[in-house]
Amino acid sequence: AQSVTQLGSHVSVSEGALVLLRCNYSSSVPPYLFWYVQYPNQGLQLLLKYTSAATLVKGINGFEAEFKKSETSFHLTKPSAHMSDAAEYFCAVSEGTGNQFYFGTGTSLTVIP
Amino acid sequence: DGGITQSPKYLFRKEGQNVTLSCEQNLNHDAMYWYRQDPGQGLRLIYYSQIVNDFQKGDIAEGYSVSREKKESFPLTVTSAQKNPTAFYLCASLGRVNSNQPQHFGDGTRLSIL
DSSP: OOEEEOSOSEEEEETTSOEEEOOEEEOSSOOEEEEEEEOTTSOEEEEEEEOSSOSEEEOGGGOEEEEEGGGTEEEEEESSOOGGGOEEEEEEEEOSSTTOEEEOOOEEEEEEO | OOOEEEEOSEEEEOTTOOEEEEEEEOSOOSEEEEEEEOTTSOEEEEEEEEETTEEEEOTTOTTEEEOOSBTTBOOEEEOTTOSOOOEEEEEEEESSSSSSOOOEEOOOEEEEEO
16 A cells, blocks of 8 residues: 655744655555645645656646655755745645545644744 | 535534535546545545445545435535544545546535534
């Protein structure tokens, strides 16, 4: 079975600082990888996805992620944090067969003014 | 605009009562899912359905039931057998199984015990 690990359940950064949220996965086949953002009392919104094209993926709101097969990682970054980035972030994996998705436990991002 | 509509947004359950959460999608997606979200635990799969009139148990199906009579609709019933139903429930859909497509989510229903 797949597993997804998000290191750090809470991350705090200063406004304007680099955002780095970590995601590692276990998969015996090349996976499809996704990052979602969740604001309070709302559903999950897709930030970006990796589907075996370019390893550096750009998403919405200035976020990007890099797929590193050798490290089984798909870390999310943003060069400069905004107050509006404060939210919960989830990494998800799908093998593309069957239809199950596997989610990490989430990272809560706080942006300090 | 296409999307997933969950209702109600907030729901309260009395002891011994069954309650039903609604999920409707107009994306013409094949598959639909129900997740339960508790603080610090991420999303846990309750049930999913790939086609009409067929559904499968997820990791935490006990105390829940679903139906898929129409492609657009996938209601979830939280039965009295679910002893700890307080949580945020999310419905999702997927355009096509066995693909690289992402899941799309509704805005959730928060269920609490009276």
